Amino acid sequence: MKLQEIKGILQCDLLTGDPDLSLEVENVVASDGMSEILAFLCPGALMITGLTNIQSVRTADVADVLAIVYIRGKRPNEKTIEFAKEKGIPVLATELGMFDVCGILREHGLKGAM
Amino acid sequence: MAEELLRKAFKIYGRNFDRAGETSTEIKEILKGLNIDSGIIRRTVVVAFEAEMNVVMYAKSATLNFVITDEEIDLEIADKGPGIADIEQAMEEGYSTATDEMREMGFGFGMGLPNIKKNADQLKVESSVGEGTTLSVRIRLNPNA
Numbered sequence: 161m162k163l164q165e166i167k168g169i170l171q172c173d174l175l176t177g178d179p180d181l182s183l184e185v186e187n188v189v190a191s192d193g194m195s196e197i198l199a200f201l202c203p204g205a206l207m208i209t210g211l212t213n214i215q216s217v218r219t220a221d222v223a224d225v226l227a228i229v230y231i232r233g234k235r236p237n238e239k240t241i242e243f244a245k246e247k248g249i250p251v252l253a254t255e256l257g258m259f260d261v262c263g264i265l266r267e268h269g270l271k272g273a274m
Numbered sequence: 275m276a277e278e279l280l281r282k283a284f285k286i287y288g289r290n291f292d293r294a295g296e297t298s299t300e301i302k303e304i305l306k307g308l309n310i311d312s313g314i315i316r317r318t319v320v321v322a323f324e325a326e327m328n329v330v331m332y333a334k335s336a337t338l339n340f341v342i343t344d345e346e347i348d349l350e351i352a353d354k355g356p357g358i359a360d361i362e363q364a365m366e367e368g369y370s371t372a373t374d375e376m377r378e379m380g381f382g383f384g385m386g387l388p389n390i391k392k393n394a395d396q397l398k399v400e401s402s403v404g405e406g407t408t409l410s411v412r413i414r415l416n417p418n419a
Contacts, residue, residue, distance in 0.1 A: 193377075194327075195385030198320050199392070203312070211380040215327075218295035219380070222302070222319045224312070 161185050161268060163227055163250060166206065169264055172229060172252035175241050179250035183226055187273035190262050194219040202273035208261055212236040217244045217251075225249070232257050276343035279308060284338040286329045288355070291379055294330040297338055298323035308342065314415060317393040318347050321411050324386045325351040331376045332356060333406065346395075349411045357403040365391060365399075 164181035167174060174181075189197050190208035194215055197207060203224035209216055212234045220228050227250040230236065235253055236244075244251045254261060282304070284297040301322050305315045322338070329336040333355025341348045358364045365387050372382020391397050396412040 192380060193383040193385070194380035195324065195383055195389055198324065198389050199385055201316055201320070201393075203316065209380075213379060214292065215295060215380050218299065218323065222295075222298060222316070222323045224316055 161270060163206075163252075165268075166229070166265070167252055169268060170229060170252070170254040170256060170261060172254045175235070175251040175253055176245050176249070179227075179248070181250065183250075185226060185270065188262070188265055188270050189223075189225065189273040190258060192258075197223055197225075200273050205273040206265075206270075208258065208265075210234055210258060212240065214240045214243060216240070217247065217249060220244070220249050221247045227252065229254060229261065231261050276345040279342045279344060280304065281339075281341045284340065286326055286336045286338055286351075286353075288330055288333045288335055288353075290330060294327055295323055297326050301340060304340075305342075305347075310342075310347075310415065314347070314413060318349070318413050320393050321349060321390050321413070324389050325349070325409055325411075327381045328386050329353050329355070331372065331379075331381060336406075344415070346415055347413045349413075350408065351411075352406065352408040354406045357405055358399070358401040358407055359403050361399050361401060 163183045185206045187205040189205045191197050192210045204226050207220050207225040207228045210231050230253040233255045298319050302319045333353035336353035339350040367388045368384040370384035376382035394411045395414045398410040401407040
């Protein structure tokens, strides 16, 4: 599924300018624990998290994830968004909670990276 | 004899959550510049990042020594900190002494040292309670060598 479609079905706002949303997503990793995400090295996965500090972007960069979706209406600060832009990681934000985000993506055929 | 390509020492400061991870980001850039395999880069940077977060969460400060040769990557992280009384227990997945503040940062779920071990070809942990901990990690560039 393309990132553009994910943005639509999760009703996301795009926080990082104008990245390439034609990128294809197959796997998803979801956690508020950064070491949990680092434990499942799955480059190219979509990262779902409620943690919005700068370490969430560092973790995304270390794990080579494709893009980040922040949940529950949480938004990272400007500095964190700037860092994501610098690293070329698209950042999306949705009002939906973790359970719904994961359920919706699963219904649309995406698989867990874990 | 392995040929040394690069050697660098980094200083890491405890409790500085804002800058935590900068060293790992720099190491990633260095490895990318040397055209190292992306899987090796990922493993090395996971080790560096987890170690760096451990220093930031628990220690006063640390030195990370990074050496890359044409055969392997060596990371040594020597901290001045509380030390680890029971290393075997600390290596267990899920065991943690983290505070709520650390968990709010997204770390401290008992995965740090296990993640380091999983990504290292060799890991040595030496610790002295009240003085500090030294992690020595080796990652081979050619996994079949």
